Amino acid sequence: MPVEIERKFLVNKNDLRDIIKRMRLKGTEQLQGYLCINEQRTIRIRVAGEESFVTIKGKVESQSRKEFEYEIPMQDALILLHASCLRPLIRKTRYRIHYDENNFWEVDEFHDENEGLIIAEMELVYPTQFLIKPYWVGEEVTDDERYYNARLVSYPYKSWK
Amino acid sequence: MNIEIERKFLVKNNSWKKDGITGTFYKQGYLSIEKKRTVRVRMGEDHCYLNIKGGSDEKFRLEFEYEIPRKDALVLLNTICIQPIISKTRYLVRHHEFCWEVDEFHEENEGLVLAEAELLYPGQYLQLPDWIGREVTDDFHYYNANLVVDPYQHWKQ
Numbered sequence: 001m002p003v004e005i006e007r008k009f010l011v012n013k014n015d016l017r018d019i020i021k022r023m024r025l026k027g028t029e030q031l032q033g034y035l036c037i038n039e040q041r042t043i044r045i046r047v048a049g050e051e052s053f054v055t056i057k058g059k060v061e062s063q064s065r066k067e068f069e070y071e072i073p074m075q076d077a078l079i080l081l082h083a084s085c086l087r088p089l090i091r092k093t094r095y096r097i098h099y100d101e102n103n104f105w106e107v108d109e110f111h112d113e114n115e116g117l118i119i120a121e122m123e124l125v126y127p128t129q130f131l132i133k134p135y136w137v138g139e140e141v142t143d144d145e146r147y148y149n150a151r152l153v154s155y156p157y158k159s160w161k
Numbered sequence: 162m163n164i165e166i167e168r169k170f171l172v173k174n175n176s177w178k179k180d181g182i183t184g185t186f187y188k189q190g191y192l193s194i195e196k197k198r199t200v201r202v203r204m205g206e207d208h209c210y211l212n213i214k215g216g217s218d219e220k221f222r223l224e225f226e227y228e229i230p231r232k233d234a235l236v237l238l239n240t241i242c243i244q245p246i247i248s249k250t251r252y253l254v255r256h257h258e259f260c261w262e263v264d265e266f267h268e269e270n271e272g273l274v275l276a277e278a279e280l281l282y283p284g285q286y287l288q289l290p291d292w293i294g295r296e297v298t299d300d301f302h303y304y305n306a307n308l309v310v311d312p313y314q315h316w317k318q
Contacts, residue, residue, distance in 0.1 A: 035195075036193035054227070056192060056211075066240065086198075
């Protein structure tokens, strides 16, 4: 059974712009929405570039949670996003930067209601795994619920100030 | 994507259950029971599905269904779905051109039998078999998702 363990960090906008320019990074546009958000489970519909997925996540238990993901037709995903998902939808650009040979930082630059927020995520194999932070990776927000993607629907970043 | 149009009825007697008829056992659970976004996990004898229904009313809904591995379905049903899980035996009964799905519920919903027919378009003529009772298409008590939060055995007669 798949279990997800990840750590999340904030990234400064100027650092990201600089990295994108120097590395000529190309991001992938992502649009995601939720059919269900509560403590017990979330159900997410996500369009990422050419692919679309439905993802079911269980309860958060010490940095990890059960996760099931299935690819679905793009047409289904778009209908679900626009007809059934909770508002607002989350739109972001995702950049991938190698951490080592097999692992990537996933850096999400949020748009619309969450413009200004940039989060870098690293998926771990086990919870206490050692992680070397590069200079552009800032404050850790793994346990801060405000930064959960599902929370950004009901309480978007722009409304925090 | 499917647009689903169905009518649902109570069953008056057992005359639909001819000798030799065999049913299929299903377990199903819900990840979301909101009307606009109902998400169901169903485990049958051969296949398991994730089913998403969106849209506004019970007669006319968007429906999406995806096959999922049995091992996923088991974990989803046992640890992530809203409890209790619904179990039922489904029988297919042909009457004229319609194939009725007759569901006999078990456990918390033991005693409940529902028959459903799927229409091709709203308002299509449906010849009712004589074992069909009251129509409950719009009665939310009989929505499968409601049978999780308010099982049949708890209803006051």
